[in-house]
Amino acid sequence: MIRWIKITLMMLAMFECTVHAELLDRIVASVNGQALTLSELNQSVQAFQQSVPTQAHLGVQAIQAQLLDQWIDRQLQLDAARQAGIHISKAEIDAALNRIVQHQDLSLQAWLEKTHQSLEMVQSDLRAQLMIMHVQQEALSDQIEIKASDIKALQRATQRAHSQAHLIDWLWPVDASNFEATRHDAINFANQLRQNGKPPTTSAWIRTDLGRKALDDLPELFSNQIHQVMQDRIMGPIQAPNGWHVLKVVSLHQPATISDDQAHSMLYQKALRKALPGWLKGLRSKAAVEVLL
Secondary structure: OHHHHHHHHHHHHHHHHHHHHHHHOOEEEEEOOEEEEHHHHHHHHHHHHHHOHHHHHHOHHHHHHHHHHHHHHHHHHHHHHHHOOOOOOHHHHHHHHHHHHHHHOOOHHHHHHHHOOOHHHHHHHHHHHHHHHHHHHHHHHHHOOOOHHHHHHHHHHHHHHOOEEEEEEEEEEOOOOOHHHHHHHHHHHHHHHHHHOOOOOOOOOEEEEEEEEEHHHOOHHHHHHHOOOOOOOEEEEEEEOOEEEEEEEEEEEOOOOOOHHHHHHHHHHHHHHHHHHHHHHHHHHHOOEEEOO
16 A cells, blocks of 8 residues: 555656646747747746846846747748748858957857857857848838938938037126127127137126037037037127027037948938838738747
8 A cells, every 4th residue: 555655656746747847848939830938938038137137127027028029020030031042151150250259359269158159059040140131131121212311411410429529608698688788799709709819808708618528418509500610719609598608619529420331321220120010010910920928
């Protein structure tokens, strides 16, 4: 009797282990017959938590849902790439890998050890990424139009975002009773400053050295006119809510603008990201997608 009880307990324990293993490896999603198991999803969750610790607060379920959605999109795009006959050569994979390693300033072996990856794993992942990149371009390029005016606008905006100016500001506060008088004072002051290079002696203004600031941190009344003047030039008078301003550009730092090719690439990628959700939605509607989580 005791022996029979022991055998029964052993069989129950084996059954529980089998059930646990089956639950762990149960399918949580499939795309056109390609399955993702719970154990694979959990491995991805652990990798995500380690590589993006700032997002760990999301909780396991939220991360699972996010990664599951990404896996579905990835499989849909890989299927689309295969159907389109897209092939990635070893030379393309090697070139992509070299760019990654050079950017990290490490040897290939050191980078693999740092990221805890095998060369085969990295090559497989790069092949998939390149296939997805090519199929996105093939599917969406006809929907994207980059105009020359858009390129110029981005170049100006990029340069402005990184430009800095050192300004000295002379202010004439105004009210309804002295508006015209202070305006004439500011005009005369600006004219003399332009002619002599030095401010005339007067007690009507308030002088402030604004220091060196990014153009985006300056009032638009000031920053919009800075590109029209050179270093050591005078701006104004400029009417503002608090009075009349005369400004001297002590120094102006304007970095070289990005090239046409760089601007085109940035605009193309932005347009591609905008068009991507609609295309992915269309792929899902035509595919056999099942979520079982």
